[in-house]
Amino acid sequence: MTQAVRISRQFSLRAVLEAIVQNAPISRASIAKQTGLSKQTISEVMRQLEDEGWVSETGRTSGHIGRTAVTYEIVPSAAYIVAVDLGGTKVRVAVCDLVCRVLSEVTEPTHAEGGRAVIEQIARLTGEAAAQGGVDPTRLRIAVVGVPGAPQPDTGRVLLAPNIVGFDSFDVAAALEQALGFEAMLENDVNLAVLGESWLGVGQGLDNLAYIALGTGVGSGLMVNGQLVRGAANAAGELGFLPFGADPFEPESLRAGAFERQVASYGMVTRYRALAGFDATVPAIFERANAGEPHARAVLEDTARLLARGIGAIAAITNPDKVILGGSIGSRTELVERVKAVLPSCFPYPVAVEASELGNHAALVGATAIGLSHLHNTVFGAGTPESRISLPPANAVSMREALQ
Template sequence: MEQLYIGADIGGTTVKLAFIKDDGSIVEKWEIPTNTESEGKSIPTDISQSIDEKLKERNIHKEAIMGIGAGAPGFVDTSSGFIHEAVNIGWKNFDFGSHLEELTGFPVWVDNDANLAALGENWLGAGKGCTELIAVTLGTGVGGGIIANGNVLNGANGTAAELGHVTVVPVGGVPCNCGKTGCLETVSSATGIVRKAKEIARSYPDSLLQTLLKNGELTAKDVFDAADDGDEAAEKVIHEVTDVLGMAIANMAIAINPEKIVVGGGVSKAGTQLLAPLEKAYRKYALKRTAEASNFGIAELGNDAGVIGGAYLVKKNK
């Protein structure tokens, strides 16, 4: 009987699920809505029921399942799967791992979603085979995952590599969902890029950004598109955002001396338009010898990074 792993990537809108083989190939992947009502209490039940249905649908015996590797966007106690807080889902002091294990009958391992994305990229993606890796996820927020000596770093209480919450604006910064102000997430996320664009557009009344703002909502993609068209205001936004992000990554790189820095998430779809100024900023701020060892790359696994990382979490712990 072929062994299978289940990867679960829990986001604020959907839960991505997949059956994955030992070599990392995906047998089937699917999504279910994330029910955040009543502080997300029904999510473990929803996951369990969905897995049950898929197992029956594909005629897969439960004995074939080696376990579930799940990622959650919050502070996770990896030894127990206890979620201290996951703001976007509504969990606070939620015993997710034990609950899901009890419902499914499968062993469950839980980690932060950005850590799972890092594991996935390290196993089969842009960081394949690296023993020292920094993975940065740029989306609505900023996530971070670190592989050091071949293992994901969790820290004393599960908050290692929370790159999005490095303070980059010490005074007068924008409030962050974490409760602090001036976090990297408030500057270099998709939300932060739009905020910065609105701020800079005020000084450029004839810019494309100002025109876009007058016509409706502005997105991070709009900013990159405007910069691609040579809009000075948009170019200034991207320069400032990547400069701050490059400095934050350079400071984190001092700790682990990475051989690869992988950038993923929705904002990374800008490709070299993001990567080129980001790498330039990183090399400006990084210790020269640290920078010499590092290569940059765009994440290769896309939306599958989390479920693949989840499968690997089971594989390495089983």
């Protein structure tokens, strides 16, 4: 079989598929116009896609001048994606179809034993989710797992993941594929979050985004030129180690991170204790601040100033279109508003700041996005260079509602 000819055919296949994905029910004539390919070619390609079960006729146009056209759509059940959000405390597994409908979602506390026990758990939950959604398990094509750490593509291990025991000591990706019986990918959860927001959240249409997840710890996901930034050792986004907040030259800062120590929950609690003389949880601090308590307000104010400086650091280095705030602390309106107010007094040009829209489902959406585009790439684009992610437009996707 030829080689370059093949490549060129897959070019067309992808172009056609992209047109269908982006414009929901669409006729062959319209596809021809959009892609620039001729009508005959489109008919041929469509026949192939229909034979292989990827698309099907779903209706006809009417009401306009001229012959009515047959419209086609993706067959949602042609393949399924498993999106997994693996946290230190909870595992969430969702099964989605090709038009991004969430067919089922199951959540469970993360197996405390860590390591291979968690792999087993994910495999079991995947089976349950498939059954619950009425999905033929053999149609599951790929699993994307968001993990709180730095997955190494070469070894399959996950570094910097203190919340999940043992993931740095064996090939997690391989073990997952083994347990599931199909392809599996690992990705940092904050990276997935930024991807999710850029697809269906507040980052739609933006090529340069930052996502800051602030809660117990702090981390960031970065999208530059439409691509995820993973860094040399997959350690990009270790925002906790920004060299300000606490004194970065204190030895303790090498362990916990100068920025993280001050901006994340531990820092807030500590500062509150210093001011008020007694302990309070983070939610309690927010509550007290809302009730007008000055100490709590001061703590929030300080946190906002520090977070603003973190945003300033990101903006100075990478100049994103928008910075999205997420995590249990970062997404709270009280904090976001304070950050917005204070940012102009420590950074010279305007930076768009917004709370995460997808909340704690951002990673799940991002996992679906990766799974979907990876499917498109592997099924229709083997051999062609990695291309921009092509996903259905937000308005055609029922995922957002399903997950809210």
